Amino acid sequence: MKLSRKKIEELKETARICRRDILRMTTLAASGHPGGSLSCIDILVTLFFARMRHNPRQPKWEGRDRFFLSKGHSCPALYAVLSRAGYFPVEELDTLRKLNSILQGHPDMLYTPGVEVSSGSLGQGLSIGNGVALAAKLDRRDIKVYVMMGDGECQEGMVWEAAMTSAQHKLDNLCAFVDYNRLQIDGWIDDIKSLEPLQLKWESFGWKALIIDGHSIEEIWEGLMEADRTKGKPTVCIARTVKGKGVSFMENQAKYHGMALTPEELSKALQELE
Amino acid sequence: MEMLGTRDVYGKTLVELGRENENIVVLDADLASSTRTSYFAKEFPHRFFNMGVSEQDLIGTAAGLALAGKLPFVSSFAIFLAGKGWEPIRQSICIPNLDVKLVATHGGITVGEDGASHHSTEDFALMRVLPNMTVICPADGVETEKAIREIVKHRGPTYVRLARPKFPVVLDHTYQFQLGRSFTLREGKDLTMIATGIMVYNCLRAAEELDKEGISAAVVNMSTLKPIDVPAIARAARQTGAILTAEEHSVIGGLGSAVAEVVSQNCPVPMKIIGVDDLFGVSGNADKLMEHFRLTYPYIVEGARQLLGMK
Incomplete structure (x- = not known):
């Protein structure tokens, strides 16, 4: 199955709108994590608006595919996508991180419709995805499980405990993404604790490991199709991405990992995303 | 004086519950023969997951199974379950308030010869401080069976601490365990x-x-x-x-x-x-x-x- 030209353009437009949402909501909150939200947003948009079976009017519908944001700090991306998909009104985005908001600083499934599990402490989403994928196999339920991890997150030992589990149980109903923007809070991953050779690591753990451009809708789609074709093992898409993607002065800047734009920077950024 | 192993009773009770409730799944981290989840594994191999020596993954996977509607019982030694598992228990079970039953064996110092690394004298404190968590430590084998049966009816994160040696039986078989009641x-x-x-x-x-x-x-x-x-x-x-x-x-x-x-x-x-x-x-x-x-x-x-x- 191929995506039509029209659909690709539509997804790019949705991603542009979501990028604006991410920057607006974090500036309004005067905190949050815009950098890593901008690097993973194209994948989230492709999943929620083209690939996953889900129903915003019935967030708990049993037949839905599941998406787990293991890199929970990038929840502005998830909140933008969920609101644009219709899980809650777009106006809620303005309440991000404020007292009594449905949008917590890190994802909380008890507060936000469409959030599949609470996260924020890194390393745990793949194990959770495995649990859901195992239950689906047990119940012979045809659902897909998607897990979005950060690259810095792959320094957590629990990720590799989970990676062994996915392979052991041949979880071909699970597809993971690594948002490989090469930056973590304190700087370049390669200067702190390199993940390389990352593709070989995943392959040696028993996975099908693809390298894709995480900002190309076409390549993200092709990765998803390859994951569907792969039987007997889980698939990981190592997505080459740019932290702060889409705003010239934010790109490849570690400082925008956990810092919102000032109102002045925001208006400059929004002009770039017109 | 009648002596009963709380972990032996747990293992047998799990098998009975497994027959009554097919939603129950059991996870262990390479200690199934000691925690007695091996009884369940033998009878229901497809509903038993041995996660290997990976306690954090053990907890996370159980959270996923619970999200998908299963009722997971998770076992290991108390120090490894409550200790190594603590932060994933907090993040992935207690914050989302998931219905996961953590049943630890080898609590306390009666673990004996294995020494400090295997004793658990901190688990009540570690589990008690977590919001949404229920904490139970049965007095004997009789109460263990009743408590394990009762927690199936209770919805939410639950920690039960059992022991390695056999305990003298202090409660008679008519005893009714009530959650939260002494x-x-x-x-x-x-x-x-x-x-x-x-x-x-x-x-x-x-x-x-x-x-x-x-x-x-x-x-x-x-x-x-x-x-x-x-x-x-x-x-x-x-x-x-x-x-x-x-x-x-x-x-x-x-x-x-x-x-x-x-x-x-x-x-x-x-x-x-x-x-x-x-x-x-x-x-x-x-x-x-x-x-x-x-x-x-x-x-x-x-x-x-x-x-x-x-x-």
Whole structure:
């Protein structure tokens, strides 16, 4: 199955709108994590608006595919996508991180419709995805499980405990993404604790490991199709991405990992995303 | 005296529950033969997941299974489950308030010869402090079966602490376990002993000794440490005016602390906390260690006398 030209353009437009949402909501909150939200947003948009079976009017519908944001700090991306998909009104985005908001600083499934599990402490989403994928196999339920991890997150030992589990149980109903923007809070991953050779690591753990451009809708789609074709093992898409993607002065800047734009920077950024 | 292994009872009860409820799945981390989840594994191999030596992944996978509608029972030794698993338990089970049953065996120091690395004198404190968590430590094999059956009906994160050695049976088979309710095994006028786990039996023995001295001690089995039975504690304080607590756990953060939190704020009376001093374990057989850490009945008798002196 191929995506039509029209659909690709539509997804790019949705991603542009979501990028604006991410920057607006974090500036309004005067905190949050815009950098890593901008690097993973194209994948989230492709999943929620083209690939996953889900129903915003019935967030708990049993037949839905599941998406787990293991890199929970990038929840502005998830909140933008969920609101644009219709899980809650777009106006809620303005309440991000404020007292009594449905949008917590890190994802909380008890507060936000469409959030599949609470996260924020890194390393745990793949194990959770495995649990859901195992239950689906047990119940012979045809659902897909998607897990979005950060690259810095792959320094957590629990990720590799989970990676062994996915392979052991041949979880071909699970597809993971690594948002490989090469930056973590304190700087370049390669200067702190390199993940390389990352593709070989995943392959040696028993996975099908693809390298894709995480900002190309076409390549993200092709990765998803390859994951569907792969039987007997889980698939990981190592997505080459740019932290702060889409705003010239934010790109490849570690400082925008956990810092919102000032109102002045925001208006400059929004002009770039017109 | 009838002796029953709490972990043996757990293993058998899980199999029965497995037959009654096909939603139950069981996870272990390479200790299935010791935790007795191996019984379940044998009967229901497709509903049993041995996660290998990966305690964090054990917890995360259980969270996923619970999200998908399964009822996971998760077992390992207390120190590895509560200790290594703690932060994933907090993030992925307690914050989302998932229905996962954590049943740890090899609690306390009666693990014995394996020594400090394998003893668990911190797990009550670690689990009790987590919002949404229920914490249970049965007094014997009879209560273990009833408690394991009862927690299936309760929705939410639950931690049950069991032990390695067999325990003397102190409850009769008509006993009904009620979550959050303590059970008075012996009435008394001069002080109340509130105990959990193996220490319930030791307190009963201590109460017999005290009786010979003309001291009347009540003994209460506080098997649910959280939510703790506040009315029963307040009643005990009012009626006997002195409370001694006893647990196979550090004197910091466990049953003694939980009772003191209630007593000090609702019904202040003198207290004595019997438990493992602020020290790590050492190797030795279980009986010798109970003596070494001053948890046997003569030390409880001594503690009771000190307490009465404070009245």
